[in-house]
Amino acid sequence: MAPVLSVRGLSVRFLLPGGRRVAAVSDASFDVAPGECLALIGESGCGKSVLASALLGLLPANARTAGHAHLGDLDLLTADEPTLARTVRGRRVGLVPQSPAAHLTPVRTIRSHIEETVARLTGTRGRAARRQAAERAAQRVEFPLDHLDRHPHELSGGLAQRAATALALIGDAPLLLADEPTTGLDRDLVDRTVDELRRHVDDGHALLMITHDLAAAERIADRVAVMYAGRIVELTGAPAFFGAPGPRHPYSRGLLEALPERSFTPVPGLPPELGSLPDGCAFAPRCDRATGLCATLPPFRDSVACHHPAPAGPPETAPTPEDIRA
Numbered sequence: 056m057a058p059v060l061s062v063r064g065l066s067v068r069f070l071l072p073g074g075r076r077v078a079a080v081s082d083a084s085f086d087v088a089p090g091e092c093l094a095l096i097g098e099s100g101c102g103k104s105v106l107a108s109a110l111l112g113l114l115p116a117n118a119r120t121a122g123h124a125h126l127g128d129l130d131l132l133t134a135d136e137p138t139l140a141r142t143v144r145g146r147r148v149g150l151v152p153q154s155p156a157a158h159l160t161p162v163r164t165i166r167s168h169i170e171e172t173v174a175r176l177t178g179t180r181g182r183a184a185r186r187q188a189a190e191r192a193a194q195r196v197e198f199p200l201d202h203l204d205r206h207p208h209e210l211s212g213g214l215a216q217r218a219a220t221a222l223a224l225i226g227d228a229p230l231l232l233a234d235e236p237t238t239g240l241d242r243d244l245v246d247r248t249v250d251e252l253r254r255h256v257d258d259g260h261a262l263l264m265i266t267h268d269l270a271a272a273e274r275i276a277d278r279v280a281v282m283y284a285g286r287i288v289e290l291t292g293a294p295a296f297f298g299a300p301g302p303r304h305p306y307s308r309g310l311l312e313a314l315p316e317r318s319f320t321p322v323p324g325l326p327p328e329l330g331s332l333p334d335g336c337a338f339a340p341r342c343d344r345a346t347g348l349c350a351t352l353p354p355f356r357d358s359v360a361c362h363h364p365a366p367a368g369p370p371e372t373a374p375t376p377e378d379i380r381a
């Protein structure tokens with residue numbers, strides 16, 4: 056099936072005073088198909104939100120982009136602001152922003168936000184019909200109806216997050232970008248939100264889900280992209296990533312091993328400054344597999360950008376009782 060979104064060689068640089076440049080995203084390429092969820096994971100500051108903002112034309116004025124991001128015939132990176140505002144945001148691409156409160160108007164209630172979005176994106180006419188549609192949108196993400204008349208600052212982080220998710224689903228856009236949609240939610244509500252997003256995917260929508268939460272990613276994703284220091288270092292099927300044979304990039308392996316239910320040991324060290332990245336593999340200083348070769352940039356090959364990836368394909372299987380008897 057043709058992808059909904061096709062990103063090729065996307066890079067974002069921030070130009071800072073004094074000629075400094077921050078390489079927030081470097082050469083990212085991926086597709087998202089209808090009925091597919093791609094989870095984008097990686098440590099704080101690795102460029103995930105910047106990537107999402109680039110796709111919606113929401114970067115600040117000091118940002119420069121390169122590459123392509125095709126949504127059908129439209130290249131999101133070169134589309135003009137009126138096109139993005141009128142036809143893309145909300146209609147062709149829904150966004151659950153990372154800091155939802157910042158995207159809501161402080162003086163308006165959640166009900167007024169949702170009703171306005173319903174009117175604008177679905178053309179629902181009449182007060183009663185709008186009110187009903189707004190309440191349905193809230194119920195879909197388990198936003199309590201008795202909180203609809205509150206203002207954004209009167210909501211907990213988790214409720215603001217759910218309001219933002221309700222707003223993002225209203226336009227029924229073929230592509231949804233969800234930037235940490237489960238932050239601030241209890242585990243149970245994380246699961247329910249993720250399951251609602253999964254139903255949205257199973258209805259044929261494409262979802263790029265940005266998350267720190269590997270358990271949420273495992274629950275929802277068909278494929279996983281791992282970002283490190285602005286680069287996608289691994290992109291692979293979720294079953295292979297979370298199950299066998301497991302991730303191939305040493306950083307991805309480290310992220311999984313850091314989970315409490317695994318060995319609970321964090322990746323040692325800190326990610327590099329995006330303003331002064333090395334020429335070679337940015338992960339090498341933290342990597343126990345690094346060699347002299349890692350001073351050169353590893354090409355992305357067979358799902359991974361690493362000079363010393365773990366083997367692909369079936370893991371060494373333990374002998375079965377049959378083998379032992381034979």
Ligand SMILES: Nc1ncnc2c1ncn2[C@@H]1O[C@H](COP(=O)(O)OP(=O)(O)OP(=O)(O)O)[C@@H](O)[C@H]1O
Pocket residue numbers: 069077079097098099100101102103104105106115117153267329
């Ligand atoms: N306007 C800007 N000018 C300069 N640097 C910026 C700007 N906006 C973001 N950055 C830098 O880009 C990098 C990537 O930020 P981004 O918000 O995409 O990270 P993230 O992966 O989404 O992290 P988190 O998981 O914490 O949300 C950071 O180093 C950040 O400091």
Ligand code: NI
Pocket residue numbers: 103104105153234
């Ligand atoms: Ni972010």
